[in-house]
Amino acid sequence: MKDKGQMFKEVLAYLLAVVICLGFFVYVTNAWKQDLKIPYSYSWDSLSSAATMKGFLEKGSYLSNDRIGAPYGANFNDFPASDSLHYGIASVLSIFTHKWEMIMQLIFIVSFPLSVIAAMFVFRYFRQSIIASIIGSVLFAFLPYHFWRGINHLFLACYFTVPFAVLISIEILNGNFFLRFKTKGETYRSVVFLIGCALLGCSGIYYAYFACFFFMLSGFICLLRDKSFKNALSCLVPVILVFVFVTANLLPSIIYKKNFGENPEVAVRSPVESELYGLKIAQIVLPVTGHRISFLSRIKNFYNIFPLVNENDSAALGALGALGFFALLVFLFVKDEEKNETSILLKKLGMLNLGALLFAVVGGFGAVFSLLISPKIRAYNRISIFIAFLALFSCVVIIDKLIQMAKERKFIKSNRVLMPFLLAIMMAGVLDQTTRMSPSEGIKQEYLSDRQFVSGIEKLLPENSMIFQLPYVPYPENPPVNKMGDYEQFRGYLNSRNLRWSYGVIKGRIGDEIYRNTAELPAEKMLEAVVALGYSGIYIDRFGYADNGSALEKRIGNILNESPVVSANKRLSFFDLSAYSGVLLGRNGAAGIERLRKQLIGLEQVNVLWLSRFYPEEKQGNRKWRWCASRGEVQLVNLSGTPKTVTIKACVYSGYAAESELKIEYRGQAERINISSSRRTFSKVLELAPGVNRVVFSSNAPRVVAENDFRNLRFALENFKVSGESGMDNK
Numbered sequence: 227m228k229d230k231g232q233m234f235k236e237v238l239a240y241l242l243a244v245v246i247c248l249g250f251f252v253y254v255t256n257a258w259k260q261d262l263k264i265p266y267s268y269s270w271d272s273l274s275s276a277a278t279m280k281g282f283l284e285k286g287s288y289l290s291n292d293r294i295g296a297p298y299g300a301n302f303n304d305f306p307a308s309d310s311l312h313y314g315i316a317s318v319l320s321i322f323t324h325k326w327e328m329i330m331q332l333i334f335i336v337s338f339p340l341s342v343i344a345a346m347f348v349f350r351y352f353r354q355s356i357i358a359s360i361i362g363s364v365l366f367a368f369l370p371y372h373f374w375r376g377i378n379h380l381f382l383a384c385y386f387t388v389p390f391a392v393l394i395s396i397e398i399l400n401g402n403f404f405l406r407f408k409t410k411g412e413t414y415r416s417v418v419f420l421i422g423c424a425l426l427g428c429s430g431i432y433y434a435y436f437a438c439f440f441f442m443l444s445g446f447i448c449l450l451r452d453k454s455f456k457n458a459l460s461c462l463v464p465v466i467l468v469f470v471f472v473t474a475n476l477l478p479s480i481i482y483k484k485n486f487g488e489n490p491e492v493a494v495r496s497p498v499e500s501e502l503y504g505l506k507i508a509q510i511v512l513p514v515t516g517h518r519i520s521f522l523s524r525i526k527n528f529y530n531i532f533p534l535v536n537e538n539d540s541a542a543l544g545a546l547g548a549l550g551f552f553a554l555l556v557f558l559f560v561k562d563e564e565k566n567e568t569s570i571l572l573k574k575l576g577m578l579n580l581g582a583l584l585f586a587v588v589g590g591f592g593a594v595f596s597l598l599i600s601p602k603i604r605a606y607n608r609i610s611i612f613i614a615f616l617a618l619f620s621c622v623v624i625i626d627k628l629i630q631m632a633k634e635r636k637f638i639k640s641n642r643v644l645m646p647f648l649l650a651i652m653m654a655g656v657l658d659q660t661t662r663m664s665p666s667e668g669i670k671q672e673y674l675s676d677r678q679f680v681s682g683i684e685k686l687l688p689e690n691s692m693i694f695q696l697p698y699v700p701y702p703e704n705p706p707v708n709k710m711g712d713y714e715q716f717r718g719y720l721n722s723r724n725l726r727w728s729y730g731v732i733k734g735r736i737g738d739e740i741y742r743n744t745a746e747l748p749a750e751k752m753l754e755a756v757v758a759l760g761y762s763g764i765y766i767d768r769f770g771y772a773d774n775g776s777a778l779e780k781r782i783g784n785i786l787n788e789s790p791v792v793s794a795n796k797r798l799s800f801f802d803l804s805a806y807s808g809v810l811l812g813r814n815g816a817a818g819i820e821r822l823r824k825q826l827i828g829l830e831q832v833n834v835l836w837l838s839r840f841y842p843e844e845k846q847g848n849r850k851w852r853w854c855a856s857r858g859e860v861q862l863v864n865l866s867g868t869p870k871t872v873t874i875k876a877c878v879y880s881g882y883a884a885e886s887e888l889k890i891e892y893r894g895q896a897e898r899i900n901i902s903s904s905r906r907t908f909s910k911v912l913e914l915a916p917g918v919n920r921v922v923f924s925s926n927a928p929r930v931v932a933e934n935d936f937r938n939l940r941f942a943l944e945n946f947k948v949s950g951e952s953g954m955d956n957k
Contacts, residue, residue, distance in 0.1 A: 246652075247368075254660045260665045263328060276327075281294070296728050346362075358622045371540045373661070439582075490840050500596035510548065514542040550624075558577065625648070708772055709770075837858070861918050862914055882928060888924070
């Protein structure tokens with residue numbers, strides 16, 4: 227153990243690294259120009275992250291929020307994450323402020339010194355010099371990946387857990403991974419291992435997944451190298467620990483899905499996406515996009531017109547990192563007769579580096595895993611942050627070795643002589659890895675316009691009033707709608723204090739069906755339905771319409787006999803339905819309004835939920851169909867409180883002329899029909915109990931082979947309808 231003098235020196239080194247890091251951060255980001263009350267990013271994924279963060283700050287949970295997806299609220303268990311560590315950081319920061327704009331920026335800022343501390347801890351754990359460790363840790367904090375992810379992928383930008391995955395992997399290779407507490411040294415190491423596994427298991431699925439890959443890879447290398455099952459099997463301990471922490475994070479979602487079934491509309495992934503979002507070596511070694519040197523920037527811009535350039539553009543390592551990356555590849559093939567400590571460590575880093583490369587590169591083993599086991603992990607390029615740490619680790623080791631050699635040969639007497647040179651390397655590295663950044667004035671104007679607009683709505687309506695948002699956009703993960711990007715309907719919620727908003731209900735659940743069906747009604751019927759459901763106003767994002775919403779606003783304005791309130795930037799409009807609600811109440815009476823509400827929310831009809839292995843709906847003209855794997859479940863939800871007799875009807879077919887069997891199971895009874903590629907209509911009368919009624923479809927039809935479609939397609943149900951005693955249909 228270190229004495230007090232050494233500990234003091236160590237603490238000063240960490241403080242120096244953090245101070246240097248924050249100094250570079252201020253310079254690189256022009257931090258003095260940024261108002262923390264204004265979001266740094268205000269579009270796409272950053273809006274979804276912001277909505278979840280705002281909900282967490284207001285409700286204390288990131289799994290549900292009753293202020294979005296109104297009237298049902300949003301439940302995020304269909305789209306789970308193991309990010310309790312990040313929300314823990316948010317909880318600490320919320321001591322100082324509850325504004326989501328500030329919290330998200332503060333988390334981003336804090337991620338820089340945390341990355342420095344974590345990287346430096348690992349470098350020092352493996353006895354690298356303080357000066358080399360400071361250089362490597364600062365460069366690790368300022369990787370292009372950090373800024374590319376930024377606020378949009380905020381939790382991916384918090385990659386300070388990555389060094390612990392490398393630490394544990396190397397200790398497995400050293401045969402030193404254990405959990406023993408007999409001595410102070412053993413206790414210290416075991417605590418480090420446990421903390422590392424806990425951090426990795428609570429910092430997102432991707433980093434946990436890649437960490438487990440490195441652990442398994444290290445165990446496999448031990449088996450080949452040492453022929454020792456004991457050392458090889460030690461890798462299972464951290465894998466199990468990470469799995470336990472991930473499972474603990476996901477437990478609410480696991481229970482939710484067990485009770486309500488798998489939602490096939492959310493997080494639909496295909497094995498082909500592992501190719502689209504795979505790692506490309508060129509992007510590792512080429513300069514960062516937007517490099518400060520125009521010549522290098524032009525080279526990267528030219529490469530960026532090549533195929534399959536997307537978020538994998540974040541993989542750039544910078545010049546020093548690229549040199550470290552090449553060094554690790556070279557060291558694998560250099561025969562070292564002396565087998566000194568430095569070369570042994572570099573070889574281990576090289577093996578991990580090569581394994582990561584083979585796993586994540588386009589067409590690599592990750593694609594095989596995605597094809598044969600699970601496509602849920604698709605963005606294999608995100609392993610680049612692990613490769614970056616390995617590459618910078620090699621730079622630290624080499625710099626440290628060169629310093630030792632210079633001292634041994636008496637080229638230098640102390641580190642003071644080298645200090646200016648090494649600081650220059652660090653400064654050049656940071657500038658090479660970063661681009662010119664400055665807060666966008668356009669974002670500020672958009673944000674202030676939205677805030678003023680929503681504040682005006684809040685003055686018109688009582689607290690907790692519900693707002694119906696148009697156009698309807700499924701959540702989460704939807705392509706742009708005209709000029710409106712995904713998640714931009716969250717702008718209303720993000721700028722409100724007490725209103726409830728229709729956008730944000732998870733697609734594939736009952737609330738989404740009601741939202742979509744209401745939005746698709748003709749204008750007059752839609753207004754009646756909106757009032758019957760309890761909404762107090764209609765919010766329109768004009769960017770969601772080809773004609774900027776003019777036709778819709780004209781129809782609504784004619785019915786209400788009023789003009790909308792319009793935002794300062796002319797993008798958003800709002801109709802207050804208070805007066806119209808009174809007119810509708812006088813025309814239909816309270817009983818008529820209640821009857822319409824019951825029809826809309828499914829009390830007088832049956833809501834259909836597609837679960838298990840049914841795939842998302844496809845359309846062509848009047849045809850609507852869903853393919854299914856060999857077994858799928860349909861839930862018929864009867865909210866009436868009384869039994870109901872219904873008839874289900876659909877056209878069913880497989881992909882082949884030869885006949886197969888389709889089995890339909892309901893309440894312990896089964897009906898079998900023959901199906902083929904020729905469409906066949908079937909109908910079945912069912913007695914539905916109040917609540918959820920499960921109908922299971924299964925078939926022995928062979929899998930359909932379709933080009934570039936890796937889904938397990940066995941049979942399809944087309945134009946599925948449920949007819950009830952009320953004479954109303956649902957589908």
